Amino acid sequence: MSSSIVINKVSKSFxxxxxxxxxxxxxxxxxxxxxxxxxxxxxxxxxxxxVGMDSPSQGDxxxxxxxxxxxxxxxxxxxxxxxxxxxxxxxxEENLAFFASLFKLKKEEKKRRIxxxxxxxxxxxxxxxxxxxxxxxxxxxxxxxxxxxQDPEILILDEPTVGIDPELRQSIWAELYRLKNEGKTILVxxxxxxxxxxxDRLAMVRDGEIITSGSPAxxxxxxxxxxxxxxxxxxxxxxx
Amino acid sequence: xxxxxxxxxIFHQMLxxxxxxxxxxxxxxxxxxxxxxxxxxxxxxxRLGVMNxxxxxxxxxxxxxxxxxxxxERSKDILLDKDLDGIxxxxxxxxxxxxxxxxxxxxxxLQIKVQQAIAAEKAKxxxxxxxxxxxxxxxxxxxxxxxxxxxxAPEVATSYIYGNKDTIFFDxxxxxxxxxxxxxxxxxxxxxxxxxxxxxxxxxxxxxxxILRRDIVFGYLLGYGLFAVVQTIIVVTYAVKxxxxxxxxxxxxxxxxxxxxxxxxxxxxxxxxxxANSEFQMMQFIPIAxxxxxxxxxxxxxxxxxxxxxxxxxxxxxxxxxSALVDVMYKGLGLGAIRNDLLVLLGFALVFMVLxxxxxxxxxxx
Numbered sequence: 258m259s260s261s262i263v264i265n266k267v268s269k270s271f272x273x274x275x276x277x278x279x280x281x282x283x284x285x286x287x288x289x290x291x292x293x294x295x296x297x298x299x300x301x302x303x304x305x306x307x308v309g310m311d312s313p314s315q316g317d318x319x320x321x322x323x324x325x326x327x328x329x330x331x332x333x334x335x336x337x338x339x340x341x342x343x344x345x346x347x348x349x350e351e352n353l354a355f356f357a358s359l360f361k362l363k364k365e366e367k368k369r370r371i372x373x374x375x376x377x378x379x380x381x382x383x384x385x386x387x388x389x390x391x392x393x394x395x396x397x398x399x400x401x402x403x404x405x406x407q408d409p410e411i412l413i414l415d416e417p418t419v420g421i422d423p424e425l426r427q428s429i430w431a432e433l434y435r436l437k438n439e440g441k442t443i444l445v446x447x448x449x450x451x452x453x454x455x456x457d458r459l460a461m462v463r464d465g466e467i468i469t470s471g472s473p474a475x476x477x478x479x480x481x482x483x484x485x486x487x488x489x490x491x492x493x494x495x496x497x
Numbered sequence: 498x499x500x501x502x503x504x505x506x507i508f509h510q511m512l513x514x515x516x517x518x519x520x521x522x523x524x525x526x527x528x529x530x531x532x533x534x535x536x537x538x539x540x541x542x543x544r545l546g547v548m549n550x551x552x553x554x555x556x557x558x559x560x561x562x563x564x565x566x567x568x569x570e571r572s573k574d575i576l577l578d579k580d581l582d583g584i585x586x587x588x589x590x591x592x593x594x595x596x597x598x599x600x601x602x603x604x605x606x607l608q609i610k611v612q613q614a615i616a617a618e619k620a621k622x623x624x625x626x627x628x629x630x631x632x633x634x635x636x637x638x639x640x641x642x643x644x645x646x647x648x649x650a651p652e653v654a655t656s657y658i659y660g661n662k663d664t665i666f667f668d669x670x671x672x673x674x675x676x677x678x679x680x681x682x683x684x685x686x687x688x689x690x691x692x693x694x695x696x697x698x699x700x701x702x703x704x705x706x707x708i709l710r711r712d713i714v715f716g717y718l719l720g721y722g723l724f725a726v727v728q729t730i731i732v733v734t735y736a737v738k739x740x741x742x743x744x745x746x747x748x749x750x751x752x753x754x755x756x757x758x759x760x761x762x763x764x765x766x767x768x769x770x771x772x773a774n775s776e777f778q779m780m781q782f783i784p785i786a787x788x789x790x791x792x793x794x795x796x797x798x799x800x801x802x803x804x805x806x807x808x809x810x811x812x813x814x815x816x817x818x819x820s821a822l823v824d825v826m827y828k829g830l831g832l833g834a835i836r837n838d839l840l841v842l843l844g845f846a847l848v849f850m851v852l853x854x855x856x857x858x859x860x861x862x863x
Binding site for chain 2: 308309310312326327328329331332334336338340341342343344345346347351355356358359360361403
């Protein structure tokens, strides 16, 4: 299987503070890869570097065999930021249409993709409402719909299920699997361990370093433990 | 394509934000109306107390619209009790004037009028002395013809290059204000709009799409620029048709100037929003970046500024905007006269735009 995202010795410092230290990571195409770690571990910094919103102090990133940052590459990446970056004075539909235009979708396709993305996140009936009247979960779902709008090959989702109720979380994961089966590559960050189980492979991040990586089963076997939570604590060197 | 999407979005947002829309379109009309009434108000005749003055001087004073009252004493108490603006005392050759000076402008005007009246009075006395002197010479030397013209108060026929005898300060001030309102409100609304994009993360989200950085800047300029056009047309039409402000030159030249000013304000607003973290911090730029512009827009004459102040004035966009607006609205000059001002303004806008595109590198390097 070819690699979609290759991260090569990436370090990032803000002033004297080192937030990422010598990260090496490869995401294969067609897999769901999880970045697991507590808040402030450097997940978001890494994700921003992959998308090209931030540049690494050292090292380089290749996405779909193209060096980051690259404008054309952004057409092929669906990005969902940690904060809901939506225009609250516009309706859900207008938000989707706006981003669809930025991805240069044709009129017909735009309509089709808006309908598809809205249906996927269960917002079809709420599209005419202004985003400022949305609940937290609805905003999160709309953000996901925005990330999907241009039918990207790679999805990079920064904590996509925060603030979403368990039922919808299930359905979003079901959809991520469906997208994976379509051949899409998905990079997901989370700090919820039970979501880690759902990934094909995952990397555990703490204090800007990858402490361990592999498939959930491999990790459990490697450490001889049954829960990923304990793997995280063991690998991180902190015993309960 | 991306620019059009930006413009469309800005339209949606602005048309829904009724308050911002009102601020942009109605607030300038309100302020202009207020100022119009304030500045067009009738001037009150000054009240002058006099001691030991002769009747002709009093007459002269009254002729120049001064209310004259006889008083017994030149003292603060009388000045204040009788609500006078000044007391004039004449003791032989010595003339003393005490002014209340609670409003320096009015006091200066009164002082000048009094001085003129006394000078005219003196001139008349001198003229009389002179003709008496001539008479004496004539009687002593009857064979020499001496021509003596009658001394008359000179009539000065005044003509005006710009404006007329009824022109008031507001006629010169209003073009500057019209430009300033466009500048100020466009600055505020566009700056805060982009700031909101920064704080809500939508700017970062925008830059995670293949949009070019310059397209974001152009989208903003075009989107808010169109609102600035509407604002300019409303403000200028109102000023001319309703408030009857002097507009000698072409209406469309005024629109062109204001549009260029709006372009500068837009690009400056979104540039400064890069250095603010909140709406409040954006407001903090107003006393630094906006208010000083008014002073250099032509309200105070450029020639009377100190050398370094003149240099400062030339760094202010409103200096060029104000001068161009006065040229067109008050002096009635054409496009040729304001071309240089417009070019400098466009230069400002261009520099700010480039800086904006560079500033967005903070979010995305390419």
